[in-house]
Amino acid sequence: MSLTVDKSLLNQVLAIAEDAGKAIMTIYQQDDFGVEVKGDNSPLTAADLASHETIVAGLSKLTPDIPILSEESDDIDWPTRQSWTQYWLIDPLDGTKEFIKRNGEFTVNIALVESGEPTLGVVVAPVLETAYLGGKGLGAEKVKDGNSTTISSVTPSQSDVWAVVGSRSHQSPEVADFLTKLPNHEMVAMGSSLKICLVAEGKAHLYPRLGLTSEWDTAAAHAVVLAAGAEMVDAETRLPLRYNQKESILNPFFIAASKELLTADLF
Ligand SMILES: Nc1ncnc2c1ncn2[C@@H]1O[C@H](COP(=O)(O)O)[C@@H](OP(=O)(O)O)[C@H]1O
Numbered sequence: 112m113s114l115t116v117d118k119s120l121l122n123q124v125l126a127i128a129e130d131a132g133k134a135i136m137t138i139y140q141q142d143d144f145g146v147e148v149k150g151d152n153s154p155l156t157a158a159d160l161a162s163h164e165t166i167v168a169g170l171s172k173l174t175p176d177i178p179i180l181s182e183e184s185d186d187i188d189w190p191t192r193q194s195w196t197q198y199w200l201i202d203p204l205d206g207t208k209e210f211i212k213r214n215g216e217f218t219v220n221i222a223l224v225e226s227g228e229p230t231l232g233v234v235v236a237p238v239l240e241t242a243y244l245g246g247k248g249l250g251a252e253k254v255k256d257g258n259s260t261t262i263s264s265v266t267p268s269q270s271d272v273w274a275v276v277g278s279r280s281h282q283s284p285e286v287a288d289f290l291t292k293l294p295n296h297e298m299v300a301m302g303s304s305l306k307i308c309l310v311a312e313g314k315a316h317l318y319p320r321l322g323l324t325s326e327w328d329t330a331a332a333h334a335v336v337l338a339a340g341a342e343m344v345d346a347e348t349r350l351p352l353r354y355n356q357k358e359s360i361l362n363p364f365f366i367a368a369s370k371e372l373l374t375a376d377l378f
């Protein structure tokens with residue numbers, strides 16, 4: 112069965128992501144949630160797992176034939192993944208470090224990837240009560256307090272101070288070096304996929320991620336930013352970021368910005 116990306120599918124996926132957000136909030140509100148350290152040294156909480164279970168149950172019911180790759184069930188070999196033309200790529204709790212710090216800057220990410228391209232994405236920030244949605248041919252929107260607004264990326268004019276967004280918990284020397292080459296700019300620190308969403312809604316002009324991420328960290332917000340008129344490119348080749356093209360699940364270093372800014376050859 113092949114899925115059609117439409118408004119109805121987007122809303123059904125939003126409902127699943129919101130349910131996952133509720134499961135996370137039940138744990139967020141507890142005085143003491145346990146934190147484990149995973150094999151890759153990253154933190155894991157009961158909230159990551161509760162969100163994972165909720166999303167897998169919801170998507171399996173919605174689309175029983177479409178495979179799911181989650182940060183919390185990533186043990187699927189490359190020959191199997193390589194055969195997928197359509198799959199759900201999810202990060203049940205992106206920004207686990209921000210969750211543990213209780214600063215609200217974490218998200219639930221659900222993306223549909225088709226032939227390497229993220230064609231539908233939902234990013235929910237449960238504490239901020241905000242959702243970002245986007246789909247190919249559907250545009251991008253932000254839903255806050257039940258109100259939906261259309262969002263689009265913005266290109267800075269020559270006199271604008273560029274708003275550049277970067278990770279709150281994972282800085283890199285490469286980003287520090289990159290910033291020295293930019294025109295007048297200010298840096299905003301933010302956790303999780305919210306950085307890409309800030310580019311999608313025009314609150315940030317540029318997000319240089321010159322550090323490691325995995326494909327589930329970016330796919331959902333990537334679909335939103337594409338629908339908002341921006342792009343995410345490999346920082347070296349400047350080609351659009353693609354998914355499920357290789358055995359490693361790691362993304363190359365990348366840059367997110369409006370298409371116009373990326374083609375202006377200013378950095
Ligand atoms: N060295 C590394 N290798 C792979 N992914 C990394 C990484 N350092 C950070 N990340 C990813 O960056 C995400 C957090 O992004 P940010 O720093 O922008 O808030 C983490 O998501 P999780 O919180 O889902 O594990 C983690 O997957």
Ligand SMILES: [Mg+2]
Nearest residue numbers: 202205206328
């Ligand atoms: Mg993540």
